Amino acid sequence: MPLANTPTSVPVVVDEDKCIADKGCTVCVDVCPLDVLRISDLTGKAYMKYDECWYCMPCEADCPTNAVTVNIPYLLR
């Protein structure tokens, strides 16, 4: 799977101000069926490590703080 080099251009974007992964939350990482989300060792926040997405949405829907946004490509909407 291709590594996501620029986190802002990947489909799953995490608002670091809202993310509480540094407090122990791992919901988005746990629900992702492709296992492409990770908790950053640097910031303690969730981020998309691999640029691969099914747009299945549970990471966005289940996030307790609404920190995750999945940007669905126009042609898939």
Add this chain to the structure above:
Amino acid sequence: MVFEPFEEESDFELLEENLGDPDPAVRRVAVMDLADTADPMAVPLIARAVSDESPEVRLQAAIALGEFDGLETATALCQAMQDGDNRVARAASDSLSELKDPEAAPPLLTLTSHEDPKVREGALLGLKQLRRPDALANGIEAMKDPVAAVRIQAVGVVGYLKAEEALPALISCCRDGDPDVRKTAVGALAFSKSSHARDALFAALEDENWAVREIAAEVLGRFPLGDNAQRLIGLLDDSYWQVRVKAVRSLGKLKVTAAIDRIGSQLDEVTSNLRKEAAAALGEIADPAALPYLEKLVDDPDPDVRKNVRWALGQIG
């Protein structure tokens, strides 16, 4: 990665400790982790979080309690339902609707006359699924509530109990000023096969709201064949295709051969849903008199209609 089941008592101790953390995000994550254990031992701890000073933690607790059942869960949810934060109250109400254990009823029964209509509505919503006969009196009383949303849930509680003694109250709700209450009440009459219920359904077929007529047409299809057939045939002139669809389906279920020509005329309708259901109904009636109508639709542009037509032709043989 090795999956580690949550079974250590020390894990609970850690989560309990985290519930007292000064950081609300840590407390919130502790609530989430407690819910993930699916262990009833977590309920008292989550119940404590319902009184947390942070609305986010209280919200998480209200959501988390939806994973559990029983009296203690219901008591905590009843408290959460009275929370000043609307999100917490709504989440508690959603979680209450997941309760299945009849033992959870007592705290809900006390809240059906609460001053806040949202609380009354949530309590009735929770009671509906529990199907406790002792909720009947509360349900019937709440059917007179000034708030329509509460009356709808009350009709649900009473309807789920399928009690003949509640029939007069349900019939009275079929004449409610609010169309959603009428719709729910008409749907709730499905359990009874009495002439009183049938007459109320006949009256509902004349309701000004199409959704009420639609549900009445559907419910009448579950009654034994009688006067309802002629009433349902009359409904095939309704201006709403949704109502006609249900009338057609009911006539099919009741196998009303006298309705074949009228159902056949629905096969010319623009709405393919209606053509599809009409074809299915003619198949259910399975009378050769329907053949000319069905053969016209063998090449219908809608594949679902063609499928039902083939099935119907097979039924007639």
